[in-house]
Amino acid sequence: MRSVHASAPIWVTCFCSAASAQWNPAIGQWGRADARDIRIMTWNVQDAICSTNPKVEGANDWTAIARIIAALKPDVLLLQECGDNSGNGTGAGVDSISTLSNVTRLLIDGGTDQTRGGSVTSYIRKYDPTLSYPHVWVGAQNDGFNRNIVVSKFPFADLNGDTKATYDSFANVADLYAPGGGPGIRGWIVAEINLPDALYRGNLVTGCSHLRSGGASSDLAERLAAGQNIAYFIDYFYNGGGTATPDPRSKIADFPQATSILDPWTPMIWGGDLNEDENTNGRDGPAAWFTRAANGSLDGTDRDRSNSTFDDARDPLNSSASNRNTQGSGKLDYICYQDSIASLRRSFIYWSASGAPNSYPPELIGYSASPAVASGNASDHKPVIADFILAAPPVPPGPFALVGPSNNSINQSLVPTLSWSASTGATTYTVILDDAPDFSTPLWTQTGLVSNAVDVPANILSPCGTYYWQVAAINPDGQTLASNSPFLFTTFIPADFNNDGFLDGFDYDEFVSCFEGDTCPPGASADFNNDGFLDGFDYDDFVTAFEQGCN
Numbered sequence: 001m002r003s004v005h006a007s008a009p010i011w012v013t014c015f016c017s018a019a020s021a022q023w024n025p026a027i028g029q030w031g032r033a034d035a036r037d038i039r040i041m042t043w044n045v046q047d048a049i050c051s052t053n054p055k056v057e058g059a060n061d062w063t064a065i066a067r068i069i070a071a072l073k074p075d076v077l078l079l080q081e082c083g084d085n086s087g088n089g090t091g092a093g094v095d096s097i098s099t100l101s102n103v104t105r106l107l108i109d110g111g112t113d114q115t116r117g118g119s120v121t122s123y124i125r126k127y128d129p130t131l132s133y134p135h136v137w138v139g140a141q142n143d144g145f146n147r148n149i150v151v152s153k154f155p156f157a158d159l160n161g162d163t164k165a166t167y168d169s170f171a172n173v174a175d176l177y178a179p180g181g182g183p184g185i186r187g188w189i190v191a192e193i194n195l196p197d198a199l200y201r202g203n204l205v206t207g208c209s210h211l212r213s214g215g216a217s218s219d220l221a222e223r224l225a226a227g228q229n230i231a232y233f234i235d236y237f238y239n240g241g242g243t244a245t246p247d248p249r250s251k252i253a254d255f256p257q258a259t260s261i262l263d264p265w266t267p268m269i270w271g272g273d274l275n276e277d278e279n280t281n282g283r284d285g286p287a288a289w290f291t292r293a294a295n296g297s298l299d300g301t302d303r304d305r306s307n308s309t310f311d312d313a314r315d316p317l318n319s320s321a322s323n324r325n326t327q328g329s330g331k332l333d334y335i336c337y338q339d340s341i342a343s344l345r346r347s348f349i350y351w352s353a354s355g356a357p358n359s360y361p362p363e364l365i366g367y368s369a370s371p372a373v374a375s376g377n378a379s380d381h382k383p384v385i386a387d388f389i390l391a392a393p394p395v396p397p398g399p400f401a402l403v404g405p406s407n408n409s410i411n412q413s414l415v416p417t418l419s420w421s422a423s424t425g426a427t428t429y430t431v432i433l434d435d436a437p438d439f440s441t442p443l444w445t446q447t448g449l450v451s452n453a454v455d456v457p458a459n460i461l462s463p464c465g466t467y468y469w470q471v472a473a474i475n476p477d478g479q480t481l482a483s484n485s486p487f488l489f490t491t492f493i494p495a496d497f498n499n500d501g502f503l504d505g506f507d508y509d510e511f512v513s514c515f516e517g518d519t520c521p522p523g524a525s526a527d528f529n530n531d532g533f534l535d536g537f538d539y540d541d542f543v544t545a546f547e548q549g550c551n
Helices: 061-072 097-109 217-238 286-292 371-378 505-515 536-548
Strands: 038-044 076-082 135-138 147-152 188-193 204-210 268-273 333-337 343-349 384-389 402-404 409-412 417-420 428-434 444-449 453-455 466-475 478-481 487-491
Touching: 038 061, 038 204, 038 268, 038 333, 061 097, 061 371, 076 204, 076 268, 097 135, 097 147, 135 188, 147 188, 147 204, 188 217, 204 217, 217 268, 217 286, 268 384, 286 333, 333 384, 402 466, 417 428, 417 466, 505 536
Parallel strands: 038 076, 204 268, 409 487
Antiparallel strands: 038 384, 076 147, 135 147, 188 204, 268 333, 343 384, 402 417, 417 453, 428 444, 428 466, 466 478, 466 487
């Protein structure tokens, strides 16, 4: 699980965007414009996912649902109205959590139907074997008939330090605009999801709700209270209410308590069947409360406390006014998102009856009752799908190495040139030089370098000194030290005539021999003071340097 994206290097694999032709519904292409986009799908499946339902290939709701999910390929699937067996003539009520979890696995992977017997012959991976949904979370809250489910390609993981990756529901004390209690009749299940570090800078938290239906005053009141409580939970539990502390007003029941709010790159994206059309209900309904909260200054549910956004998805193949309707003549199903973190690429409603036969995704071809009626057979609700752009991971500077002076080099100038290879992605370089290997009290630091070399200024180094140096490549996402750092070098010893790094009698003997006209060490000259003349001054200066040594 990802924790902090700080200065530690993160190596990122390259990935390529999917071709834009992946999205062209008119010719049956319903995929993402970019492979990195996170696709969320919310769908009220009208009791089709339950233990007593036949799970065989045919002109039935189970097969239609499996084919449509395989066609649209969401990364995260929010399902409502699951586990209800009342419509199958069995007299059974809602499936238990374990039973519904197993049923969902059968929908995904197939297998043996433990309730009805025989093999499951219609399932998502039959129509697209590349799809994988290892992670299923079934909510404990129900109304005696229905449960909510979150299905994810990616693992659930604790993101806020309370040891829980999933929540069945929540409860809060009345505070501010929230009346207190919880999220209503069927709860609000939440899943904290760990996204791949190589592709995303943050993670994801998603929620799924199925609010009370009906138009009675009590139904309206319950939906409103649920919207207010959920908004409060998002803002104060996950956002910290504008602080760095989860639940700063101590109104939300959570044990163990969360230790952190979400990081700035982890959005909340949530939705479900809200049972109220925000465009026609004549009041601020659940979707408005989910996103805007009390509509005051800086009290919205976005990470920065501005307003979040709810979708305005349309059927891309239907130009009539009904193209936004998800059930009957209204839009009851929504996806809400924190738009300061997650950017919406597109949202849409899927309805197989729209468009010409060329618009059917391949996974629907072969639906025995005709692909056109698959959506109508599947559910009385149309699914809402949204593709989101999330922040890419940081790209720290690439590896590089120190070049010169080479490590352990001797007799270096008092104003040497330090050089290093280039680091991909580096904006600048910082050089640090010290006479101690721990760089605890640097003698000299140079920041903001844009080239791969720098001269050490005069009056920094002394003769006979040992010095250590290292270089860091810098960009806005972090820094990377040279892979072979630190290097060390020693500055020149004035009377080290034979240039072996030591001052000893050999230097004196070889100088005298060279001065008297005999053999000189390679590269050495008896013109010790470098004035162009060989005379007694050279001899005197050498003796003085030799006697002084490195003191």
